[in-house]
Amino acid sequence: MLYSLFIIPTLGCIKNFVKYKKISLFLYFRTPLIYLNLYLFFKFFNYKNKISLIIINERIIMFLYKIFKAILTNNYLRKKIKYIRKYNLNYNSNNQN
Numbered sequence: 001m002l003y004s005l006f007i008i009p010t011l012g013c014i015k016n017f018v019k020y021k022k023i024s025l026f027l028y029f030r031t032p033l034i035y036l037n038l039y040l041f042f043k044f045f046n047y048k049n050k051i052s053l054i055i056i057n058e059r060i061i062m063f064l065y066k067i068f069k070a071i072l073t074n075n076y077l078r079k080k081i082k083y084i085r086k087y088n089l090n091y092n093s094n095n096q097n
Contacts, residue, residue: 002051004051004055005032005035005039005051005054005055006032008031008055009028009029009031009032010028012027012028012031013027013028031058034058034061034062035054035058038053038054038057038058039054042054
């Protein structure tokens with residue numbers, strides 16, 4: 001069952017290579033490090049069904065990380081022109097920042 005904790009990062013690495021044509025070791029090792037920390041946490045508190053809890057909680061942690069990173073870097077405003085072109089958005093002059 002622990003093998004699934006190595007399959008998921010490997011599949012993510014393959015997906016990133018296919019999509020972006022590059023491999024990032026930071027992204028590849030980030031997930032197993034989070035898995036290891038969560039595994040030790042769940043083992044310390046004697047949780048059952050650790051593997052599914054690890055996978056679910058890792059996704060929650062990464063969603064929160066990406067949300068806070070987007071807020072802190074003002075991601076939407078940086079890519080506003082891209083969104084306008086991609087989705088044909090029309091902004092009123094009163095609503096623009």
